[in-house]
Amino acid sequence: MTTSDADVGARLRALRTGQGLTQRELAGDRYTTAFVSSIEAGRRQPSSDALEHFANQLGVDPEVLRDGRPSTAVLELALAEARHTQAVGDTTLAREQIDEVLGLAIEHELPVLRSQALVALGFWALRSGDVRGSLAHYEEAEKLLVDQPEPARALAVAGQARCLRILGDVRRSVMVVERALDELERAGLPDPLALMVLHAQAVPAYMDLGLSRKAEAAAETALGLAAQVPDPLRQADMYRAVARGFLDGNRVPQARQAVARAQELYDQLDLRTDVGHCYWARGWIYEHSATANLASARRQLETARQIFIETGSRFDEGLVTVELADIVRRLGAFDRARALIADIQDYPEVVALPGAYAEVERCLGLIAADEGEYPRALTHLERAIALFRQAEELLHEARTYRHLGDVRSAAGDADGATRAYRDGLTALDRVS
Numbered sequence: 321m322t323t324s325d326a327d328v329g330a331r332l333r334a335l336r337t338g339q340g341l342t343q344r345e346l347a348g349d350r351y352t353t354a355f356v357s358s359i360e361a362g363r364r365q366p367s368s369d370a371l372e373h374f375a376n377q378l379g380v381d382p383e384v385l386r387d388g389r390p391s392t393a394v395l396e397l398a399l400a401e402a403r404h405t406q407a408v409g410d411t412t413l414a415r416e417q418i419d420e421v422l423g424l425a426i427e428h429e430l431p432v433l434r435s436q437a438l439v440a441l442g443f444w445a446l447r448s449g450d451v452r453g454s455l456a457h458y459e460e461a462e463k464l465l466v467d468q469p470e471p472a473r474a475l476a477v478a479g480q481a482r483c484l485r486i487l488g489d490v491r492r493s494v495m496v497v498e499r500a501l502d503e504l505e506r507a508g509l510p511d512p513l514a515l516m517v518l519h520a521q522a523v524p525a526y527m528d529l530g531l532s533r534k535a536e537a538a539a540e541t542a543l544g545l546a547a548q549v550p551d552p553l554r555q556a557d558m559y560r561a562v563a564r565g566f567l568d569g570n571r572v573p574q575a576r577q578a579v580a581r582a583q584e585l586y587d588q589l590d591l592r593t594d595v596g597h598c599y600w601a602r603g604w605i606y607e608h609s610a611t612a613n614l615a616s617a618r619r620q621l622e623t624a625r626q627i628f629i630e631t632g633s634r635f636d637e638g639l640v641t642v643e644l645a646d647i648v649r650r651l652g653a654f655d656r657a658r659a660l661i662a663d664i665q666d667y668p669e670v671v672a673l674p675g676a677y678a679e680v681e682r683c684l685g686l687i688a689a690d691e692g693e694y695p696r697a698l699t700h701l702e703r704a705i706a707l708f709r710q711a712e713e714l715l716h717e718a719r720t721y722r723h724l725g726d727v728r729s730a731a732g733d734a735d736g737a738t739r740a741y742r743d744g745l746t747a748l749d750r751v752s
Contacts, residue, residue, distance in 0.1 A: 328371075331385050333360040335378050346377050389428050395421045396433070399440045400553070406444060407591040409631040415444055435464040435476065442479045446486075447593070449635030449669030455483035470503045474514035478521040485525045488674045488711035493525045512548035515541070520558040523565035528675075530715045530748075532568045539565030543578070556585035556594065563601050572609050579605065593636065596627030600640050607647060618647045638667030642679045646686075654687050661687075675716075678707030682720055689723070694731040701727060709747075718747040 336346050343356040350373055358364040366374065368382075375382040380391040398421050406414035418440045425434035442457035458479035465473045477500045484493035497518050504514060519542040526535035539562035546555050559582035567575040583598035603620030606613045621644040628637035645660035661683055670676045685700030701724045708717035721744030729737035 327388065328366065328385055329360040329362040331388060332356075332366075332374060335380065335384070336360075339378060341377070346374060348373065348377060389430070390424050392430065392433055395424060396436065399436060402440055403443065403553075404590060406447060407593040407631065409592070409633075411444075411448060411632055415441075418444060431464045432468070432472065435461040435472075438464070439475050439479060442476075442483075446479075446483065447633060447635060449638075449667075451483050451486050451669070451673070455480060455487070458483060469509055469511075470500065470507055471509055471511035471514035474500065474511070474517050478517045481518075481521045481525065485528060486673060486675070488713075490525050490528045490712040494522065494529065497522045497525070512545045513551065513554060516545040516549050516558050517542075517554060519545070520561040523562050527564060527568050528713050528715075535565040536569035536571070538562075539569075552585045553589060553591075556582045556589070556591075559585070560594075560597060560601055564604065567605055567608055570610065572605065575605050576602070592627060593631045593633045596624045596631070596633070596636065596640075599624035599627065600636075600643075603643070603647075607643075614647055614651055618644065618651065621647060634667060635669050638664060638670035639676055641667075642670065642676060642683070646679065646683045649683055649687050649690070654690060657683065657687055673711075674707045675711035675713050678704045678711060678713070678716065678720075681707060682716075682723070685727070686723060689727045689730070694727055697727045698724065698731075714747055714750055718744045720744075721747060 332346075336343070343353045343360075347353055347356045351370065355364070355370075356374075359366050359370075366385075371382045371385050375385055378384075381389070381393060383389040384391045398417055402414045402417035402421075405417060418437055422434060422437035422441065424430075425437055438457045438461035442454045442461065445451075445454035445457060458476050461476035462473050462480070465476070477496060481493045481497045484490070484496065501515070501518055504511065504518075519538045522538040523535050523542070526532075526538060542558050542562050546558060549555055549558075559578045563575045563578040563582070566572075566578060579598050579601045582601075583595055586594040586598060599620045603617045603624065606617035606620060621640055625637060625640050625644060628634075628640060641660050642664060645657045645664075648660065649657035661680055664670055664677075664680050670680075681700045681704035685697045685704060688694070688697035688700060701720055705717055705720050705724065708714075708720060721740050725737040725740035725744065728734075728740055
């Protein structure tokens with residue numbers, strides 16, 4: 321009896337008894353109970369065919385029996401479970417689940433699984449508000465797969481693009497996605513999942529740069545690939561991402577359909593935080609449709625905020641609170657808007673993001689303008705413009721210049737108003 325024979329037998333026995341199977345049940349119609357017993361006792365070494373049969377009976381990969389490696393399929397399921405755990409509010413346990421898979425991937429030298437764990441960790445960090453940490457995880461995940469075909473790296477690249485956009489480096493976000501798409505085309509690897517997630521991630525970045533036609537085209541391409549991607553989670557993420565691209569093209573019915581489909585899939589997967597994102601997206605649709613319905617937008621955003629509070633999603637809670645405050649302001653509830661904005665200081669992750677905090681400054685400026693406090697309004701709006709410029713959110717910068725011009729005009733500064741309007745046009749010219 322060799323050590324390897326004994327090890328295989330011990331692993332087979334442990335997995336069989338752990339699942340409550342008898343030797344007869346494990347043997348099935350192909351082998352005898354005596355054959356299984358001899359392997360478990362270490363007296364015989366199973367053939368490759370026998371190992372594959374037993375692995376199928378046990379629902380594990382053959383290498384689990386052969387050399388003790390963990391089952392990749394089981395560990396991939398553990399990563400999916402970690403996202404569910406985080407989505408229902410247990411952030412700490414989700415991190416532990418990811419770390420366990422990452423540790424096993426490192427121990428057993430499984431680079432693809434290690435990359436998948438790092439992608440999961442990047443998503444965990446992003447939802448927790450650590451955008452820079454998230455970006456680092458996604459970058460490490462891509463480096464691990466440098467020798468793998470381009471499709472294998474798509475999720476890591478899409479994660480990088482999302483982080484870069486949130487951090488205000490929108491042009492680099494677009495560059496990262498477009499480079500990956502070019503590599504897929506050159507390699508002749510039209511992988512549907514890779515193409516879908518990359519095109520979907522390009523949509524919000526194109527919108528931030530004012531490239532509406534590109535955003536709509538990317539949304540159409542991503543949507544057209546959905547039928548070829550059996551993964552409901554990736555489909556749901558795509559539908560939610562492309563909804564705003566359709567709205568930007570004034571295709572409101574398609575935007576609503578995309579959000580509804582995303583929410584349906586998230587509900588099936590029991591991903592509560594992601595359902596909150598669908599309410600958030602629906603509120604955005606109500607707000608930005610040609611016939612805006614601010615009261616309905618407010619209800620949707622309040623529902624999203626409550627879900628984020630219930631699931632402990634502090635980062636998402638902070639971001640949606642900023643948008644809710646502006647809706648409330650436009651409905652005339654200035655005290656409520658101020659109270660919501662005041663709470664933003666409790667979300668350091670939001671304050672550290674130029675684009676998000678620019679929204680705070682603009683909202684405060686517009687509240688002050690509505691109340692006739694023009695000097696204070698000008699201070700906030702000028703800060704907002706500088707932050708939007710830093711975040712490369714060109715359309716928001718241009719629109720804030722318009723607000724600045726309106727306030728200067730109301731304050732009796734005609735020359736200052738003219739300069740502000742002119743600067744806004746200059747900002748629009750930078751939209752390429």
